Amino acid sequence: MLTLTDLRLARAGRTVLDGITLSVGPGECVGLIGPNGAGKTTLLRAALGLIPAQGHSSLAALPPAERARAAAYLPQGREIAWDMPVEAVVALGRAAWPGAARSEDRAAVARALARLGLDALRHRPVTALSGGEQARVLLARALAQEAPLMLADEPTAGLDPAAQIDAMALFAALAAEGRSVLASVHDLGLAARHCTRLVVLKAGRVVADGAPRAVLTEKLLAEVFGIRAWIGDTAEGLVFQPLSRL
Numbered sequence: 001m002l003t004l005t006d007l008r009l010a011r012a013g014r015t016v017l018d019g020i021t022l023s024v025g026p027g028e029c030v031g032l033i034g035p036n037g038a039g040k041t042t043l044l045r046a047a048l049g050l051i052p053a054q055g056h057s058s059l060a061a062l063p064p065a066e067r068a069r070a071a072a073y074l075p076q077g078r079e080i081a082w083d084m085p086v087e088a089v090v091a092l093g094r095a096a097w098p099g100a101a102r103s104e105d106r107a108a109v110a111r112a113l114a115r116l117g118l119d120a121l122r123h124r125p126v127t128a129l130s131g132g133e134q135a136r137v138l139l140a141r142a143l144a145q146e147a148p149l150m151l152a153d154e155p156t157a158g159l160d161p162a163a164q165i166d167a168m169a170l171f172a173a174l175a176a177e178g179r180s181v182l183a184s185v186h187d188l189g190l191a192a193r194h195c196t197r198l199v200v201l202k203a204g205r206v207v208a209d210g211a212p213r214a215v216l217t218e219k220l221l222a223e224v225f226g227i228r229a230w231i232g233d234t235a236e237g238l239v240f241q242p243l244s245r246l
């Protein structure tokens with residue numbers, strides 16, 4: 001569970017978060033959408049307490065050790081500097097649980113590797129993997145934390161279409177298991193099909209918050225993203241195709 005109340009933040013004299021009030025409850029997979037520069041990354045980082053903001057974040061208010069057990073975070077940057085085997089990188093997610101039995105840690109790492117389809121790569125040096133494979137390793141590291149809340153910044157960036165679907169389906173499954181997910185996503189179709197709710201940010205404000213079908217309207221796409229788009233309601237869920245800039 002995450003509750004943000006009137007979060008405000010300015011950077012270099014410019015307002016970046018302008019009174020964000022938002023909560024993500026158990027069972028919710030919330031897609032944070034909005035144009036470049038809308039404040040999505042800043043919102044996630046402020047919610048985690050990684051950058052100071054005015055207002056209240058239930059997560060940032062926790063002592064750091066508790067925060068690490070309350071929430072996993074997949075940051076936007078995907079660079080991996082350490083030349084370690086894949087499973088050792090995934091095991092870093094267990095640092096949040098210093099008192100856990102080694103068998104528990106090993107089981108959590110094995111579950112995360114299996115869920116990301118990384119079993120065959122577990123002994124490979126992580127620096128010898130492709131960018132998309134590394135992105136899956138970092139997602140597995142966050143998953144191994146087994147925290148009730150998952151915050152992810154563009155988790156599908158750099159992934160092929162199958163891996164994008166897998167990543168979003170994984171978040172939907174975490175929510176279905178009773179966890180809470182807040183993920184910034186640029187692919188509005190993926191977000192609409194896999195998220196239980198969409199929150200739309202524009203210039204640091206929440207301008208829409210609700211079920212994907214209610215939120216993704218032609219009017220909103222024009223006003224927030226400045227585009228004309230085709231939105232199809234299909235048996236597979238909402239399908240979204242940007243057509244032109246307005």
Ligand SMILES: Nc1ncnc2c1ncn2[C@@H]1O[C@H](COP(=O)(O)OP(=O)(O)OP(=O)(O)O)[C@@H](O)[C@H]1O
Nearest residue numbers: 011012016034035036037038039040041042043184
């Ligand atoms: N360190 C900083 N100093 C000054 N301004 C910053 C800094 N970091 C971000 N900003 C500004 O804050 C605003 C929000 O940035 P943020 O990265 O949160 O946007 P975003 O919605 O995640 O964008 P994107 O979709 O491009 O990743 C932007 O206008 C950006 O230029």
